[in-house]
Amino acid sequence: LLFGGLGNIPLLNFNEARRAVTVREMLAAHEWLIPRMNGEPYLSKPPLFYWLSLVSSDMAGVVNEWSMRLPAAIFAAICCMLVYQLGVRLHSDRVGLLAAIFSLANAGFSLHARSAEIEMALSGLCVSSLMAAEYFLFTNTSRDDGDKRWILSSYALLGASLLTKGPVSVLFTVLPVAVFWLLDRNARARIFLTSIPGWLLALAIGGSWYLAVSLREG
Numbered sequence: 116l117l118f119g120g121l122g123n124i125p126l127l128n129f130n131e132a133r134r135a136v137t138v139r140e141m142l143a144a145h146e147w148l149i150p151r152m153n154g155e156p157y158l159s160k161p162p163l164f165y166w167l168s169l170v171s172s173d174m175a176g177v178v179n180e181w182s183m184r185l186p187a188a189i190f191a192a193i194c195c196m197l198v199y200q201l202g203v204r205l206h207s208d209r210v211g212l213l214a215a216i217f218s219l220a221n222a223g224f225s226l227h228a229r230s231a232e233i234e235m236a237l238s239g240l241c242v243s244s245l246m247a248a249e250y251f252l253f254t255n256t257s258r259d260d261g262d263k264r265w266i267l268s269s270y271a272l273l274g275a276s277l278l279t280k281g282p283v284s285v286l287f288t289v290l291p292v293a294v295f296w297l298l299d300r301n302a303r304a305r306i307f308l309t310s311i312p313g314w315l316l317a318l319a320i321g322g323s324w325y326l327a328v329s330l331r332e333g
Contacts (some may be wrong), residue, residue, distance in 0.1 A: 116225060118190045121234065122184065130228060134164065135180075136229060137150045141169060161278045161281060164232075168187035180231070183231035184229055186235075186236055187228055191225075191227070191239070195215045197243060198214045198218050236297060241287040244273045254283050266312075266313045267312065269313070270310065274316060274317040277320070
């Protein structure tokens with residue numbers, strides 16, 4: 116469903132073509148910092164999806180449908196594995212398997228999983244960040260403060276998602292934890308939300324590209 120015939124269908128829409136043109140120009144110019152389209156800086160979106168597509172295109176030796184869609188398919192597979200693991204942890208193998216199948220059966224999910232667009236990379240990183248937060252909140256409850264490495268993991272993934280589509284990532288990762296804290300006043304949720312090292316890590320990762328571009332371009 117995710118990888119079979121991934122490059123057999125031509126680019127389907129304007130967004131796919133726009134991403135491919137940008138990656139092709141970045142690869143030809145050996146320019147990784149600033150995405151370009153028709154030779155001009157194209158800064159409407161952060162570059163993480165372009166970077167991933169550059170890696171797969173460089174491996175393939177060409178920018179084509181397969182190399183452009185591969186990152187989305189990989190992130191979709193990651194999402195399905197995480198959903199499966201969560202279902203197993205909460206209930207059973209069968210629940211995890213059904214949850215993963217239902218994810219794949221969702222038309223929107225499967226469409227974006229095979230598209231050279233940003234949405235699935237954003238989804239994969241946000242789901243991963245939220246799952247790390249969930250693991251901190253609800254696993255190893257014998258320790259009052261939990262394993263704080265999961266906090267840093269969650270915020271590091273949030274930082275990467277900021278490099279994918281900007282601050283909208285916070286709505287899908289930190290906001291659910293904030294709502295949980297408001298409803299339950301959970302102590303671990305408060306620890307997660309007030310983690311200064313976590314926020315600094317997310318800002319360092321997510322803000323690195325913006326700082327580099329500002330220093331170079333003004």
